[in-house]
Amino acid sequence: QVQLQESGPGLVKPSETLSLTCAVSGGSINNNDWWSWVRQPPGKGLEWIGEIFHSGNTNYNPSLKSRVTISVDKSKNQFSLELTSVTAADTAVYYCANYKRRNVNWFDPWGQGTLVTVSS
Amino acid sequence: SSELTQDPAVSVALGQTVRITCQGDSLRSYYPSWYQQKPGQAPVLVIYGEDSRPSGIPDRISGSGSGNKAFLTITGAQAEDEADYYCNSRDTSHNHVLFGGGTKLTVL
Numbered sequence: 001q002v003q004l005q006e007s008g009p010g011l012v013k014p015s016e017t018l019s020l021t022c023a024v025s026g027g028s029i030n031n032n033d034w035w036s037w038v039r040q041p042p043g044k045g046l047e048w049i050g051e052i053f054h055s056g057n058t059n060y061n062p063s064l065k066s067r068v069t070i071s072v073d074k075s076k077n078q079f080s081l082e083l084t085s086v087t088a089a090d091t092a093v094y095y096c097a098n099y100k101r102r103n104v105n106w107f108d109p110w111g112q113g114t115l116v117t118v119s120s
Numbered sequence: 121s122s123e124l125t126q127d128p129a130v131s132v133a134l135g136q137t138v139r140i141t142c143q144g145d146s147l148r149s150y151y152p153s154w155y156q157q158k159p160g161q162a163p164v165l166v167i168y169g170e171d172s173r174p175s176g177i178p179d180r181i182s183g184s185g186s187g188n189k190a191f192l193t194i195t196g197a198q199a200e201d202e203a204d205y206y207c208n209s210r211d212t213s214h215n216h217v218l219f220g221g222g223t224k225l226t227v228l
Contacts, residue, residue: 036217046155046163046206048217059215095162099217105210106153106168113162 002027004096004111011117012090018083018116022096029072030054034099035079036107037070039092047092051099052079086118122146122211124220131226132197140192140223142207152190152207154183157222163206167192194225202227 008020022035029035037049050060052070060068064083072079083090093115097107124144132138142152151170155163165174167183180195194201207220 038219045222046157046208046219048219051217059217061216062214101210104151104153104169104172105208105217106165107155107163107208108165108168108174110162110164 002098002109004098004109006094006096006111006114008094008114008116010115011119012086013120014087014118015085018081018086018090018118020081020094020096020114020116021078022080022111023076023078024098025077029074029077029079034101035070035072036097036099037081038095038097038107038110039090040095040113041089041092049081049083049094088118090116091118092116122214122218124152124207124209124218126205126207126220126223128221129224129226131228132194133228134199135196137193137195138197138225140194140205140225142190142192142209142220143188144209144218144220145188146209146211146218147185147188147190149212150209151183151185152209154192155206155208156201157204157206158202166205197225197227199227201225 003025005023012018034051036051052058067084069082093113095113097110154167156166157163171183204222206222
């Protein structure tokens with residue numbers, strides 16, 4: 001059973017770069033699935049950030065594309081998120097998730113989420 | 121348009137049936153997936169595909185759809201069904217993922 005665990009700083013200063021890692025256990029990141037980041041500002045809904053395949057192919061939310069980079073480290077069985085030039089609007093719980101793209105698509109499982117606050 | 125629309129809030133009496141709606145053009149191409157989220161917890165997949173449930177999801181939760189609308193139905197709602205529900209689909213024309221704004225379900 002695949003499990004995901006996010007890690008990274010809980011506090012980032014405005015204009016700096018947010019960096020998070022998602023460790024994958026119980027399965028290989030080299031499978032036929034995509035690996036995604038989703039965030040949720042306090043009291044608001046879910047927002048897709050982007051996804052990566054083990055080959056390194058990526059897709060990003062157009063509204064964040066200029067600031068986002070998702071990368072994969074197959075040797076460590078993990079993938080990462082970088083979000084540059086953060087502002088208070090980037091304060092959110094950040095989730096990583098396994099995304100299955102078949103003739104239907106779904107996210108399962110999800111990590112527990114990690115709260116990142118942007119503040120000086 | 122490239123978005124999914126959900127009613128912000130729905131309520132249901134204990135033991136009754138409730139239907140949560142998701143609407144968007146992408147639903148003409150893909151079945152959505154549905155997620156239940158309780159306060160302070162990560163989302164949990166409850167429905168994917170036409171009407172498939174992961175193990176552990178009760179069969180009182182079901183999915184259906186027609187055209188550009190999809191529905192999550194809870195038959196005989198229980199107190200533990202009170203949560204936020206999100207629909208999700210893929211926008212194939214732009215190759216990215218969409219989430220609905222979420223529906224807060226209150227069980228009275």
